[in-house]
């Protein structure tokens with residue numbers, strides 16, 4: 001009956017109630033749409049790194065005086081069972097020249113059979129010298145161009161597709177087969193070892209094994225997990241999303257103020273009625289509950305509609321900015337819809353608290369006599 | 372049993388003080404029909420509100436069925452009004468969004484009477500006030516006399532022992548006023564409901580077992 005009464009009271013001022021609901025709809029929609037967008041943005045960015053999530057980078061422990069990793073250590077790492085692929089990498093900064101232009105770049109030496117595990121090619125094949133897309137742009141290189149690396153000539157066999165890695169920036173890299181690298185730079189030791197671990201949950205076991213096998217006597221190497229960097233990115237994007245949602249939350253605040261306003265109007269207009277209800281046996285709490293129920297209905301309806309529409313909003317923003325809608329209905333996005341709905345309902349309830357309290361505090365006789 | 376002992380009610384408007392009741396003592400026996408008469412502004416409504424526990428006296432005591440109401444909490448006073456007292460006001464005060472039947476049900480809703488039971492009781496009450504089958508009409512679809520009869524039915528919802536009427540016929544024409552008064556009289560005679568009715572209309576004095584006259588906040592004549 002209280003719900004029935006609340007519904008009829010809302011129906012009594014249809015325009016007002018509708019406007020209040022629209023306010024909540026907009027607020028919830030803004031929050032949830034932005035939540036969906038933030039989540040999608042994160043997903044799109046992490047997608048670039050999804051191949052590296054199970055990677056671990058082993059570097060020499062500079063603090064303990066190691067500047068390189070020797071072949072014996074690499075062989076030890078290769079024996080660890082959790083390692084799926086072990087890619088030792090040599091590197092050196094060197095002058096690269098082509099048709100009178102020159103620049104310093106980092107040149108990497110990687111086993112030709114393993115470069116395909118790290119990079120995708122735009123053009124050409126993996127079998128010889130690979131150049132990053134930015135380098136190719138700079139020199140206007142094509143497959144077959146002859147470049148000079150540290151005064152030795154190489155024919156470019158492949159151009160690396162634009163991409164992102166944390167260990168090697170593929171866009172600015174020049175990759176030589178190990179054999180050629182050793183010829184140019186006279187048999188250096190390895191500067192790092194990239195390991196693809198069998199699965200993400202084996203990373204910890206792998207790290208332990210490295211400590212046991214390689215770092216038993218001395219801390220020769222350090223181990224970095226890509227997972228950590230990815231966690232950091234997630235974290236940052238989570239914060240950005242939260243910040244954007246907070247801005248969108250302002251619209252919900254406005255909706256809350258409008259509910260506060262209409263509820264206050266309503267308590268004043270219905271003063272006599274409140275007095276009557278108190279006179280015939282309604283407790284203060286009953287009056288309180290009645291007003292909160294009205295607000296709850298506004299909040300529920302507004303939030304439900306807003307939540308549903310936020311998929312539309314999220315979809316539009318995603319398509320417009322990210323050019324993809326595939327993350328709109330991802331479970332992690334839907335969480336934000338529920339969050340928006342919860343905030344919508346909460347806003348309505350909080351806004352109604354003061355008017356409801358005020359109504360419940362009316363003295364029955366003063367309320368009845370109110371003109 | 373209603374007992375007022377030396378009741379004073381003062382209102383303060385800014386620095387100005389209005390003495391609405393100035394030492395009123397009165398007792399009403401169970402089943403009695405008392406008509407309180409007096410000119411406008413004499414304190415009749417104030418007196419009725421105090422009896423009905425809608426307001427508290429500045430000093431003096433209001434005792435309902437042996438219970439000193441000044442000692443009761445807001446919650447207990449609410450329950451007293453809900454269970455023991457029925458109000459009928461000059462302006463009816465029906466809730467406009469509710470149908471006649473729902474208006475009658477309202478005090479039972481507050482008491483927590485189950486739906487079925489309050490529904491059938493409300494229908495009985497509407498029949499009692501001669502509005503059988505009119506339950507689904509909204510207040511604005513009823514005449515003044517009909518609205519007042521709905522208000523009487525509502526006042527009776529929780530079977531109160533006391534019915535307090537403030538100018539119940541004040542807004543009605545003679546004919547519908549008589550219908551309303553006859554219903555109130557019948558409740559008093561047949562159901563034994565104690566009635567306290569305030570009015571400035573001398574023609575209603577015949578309905579009472581006793582007439583109490585009030586002027587300037589004092590009882591001037593009680594027979």
Ligand SMILES: Nc1ncnc2c1ncn2[C@@H]1O[C@H](COP(=O)(O)OP(=O)(O)OP(=O)(O)O)[C@@H](O)[C@H]1O
Nearest residue numbers: 382384389391410411412413414415416417418571
């Ligand atoms: N809330 C109030 N604040 C200030 N003065 C009040 C208040 N209620 C009543 N009064 C004053 O108390 C006096 C008695 O008022 P009351 O309403 O009891 O008179 P009444 O006999 O019912 O009059 P009427 O026949 O016009 O209804 C009046 O002078 C009135 O102005």
Ligand SMILES: [Mg+2]
Nearest residue numbers: 415416417537
């Ligand atoms: Mg009066």
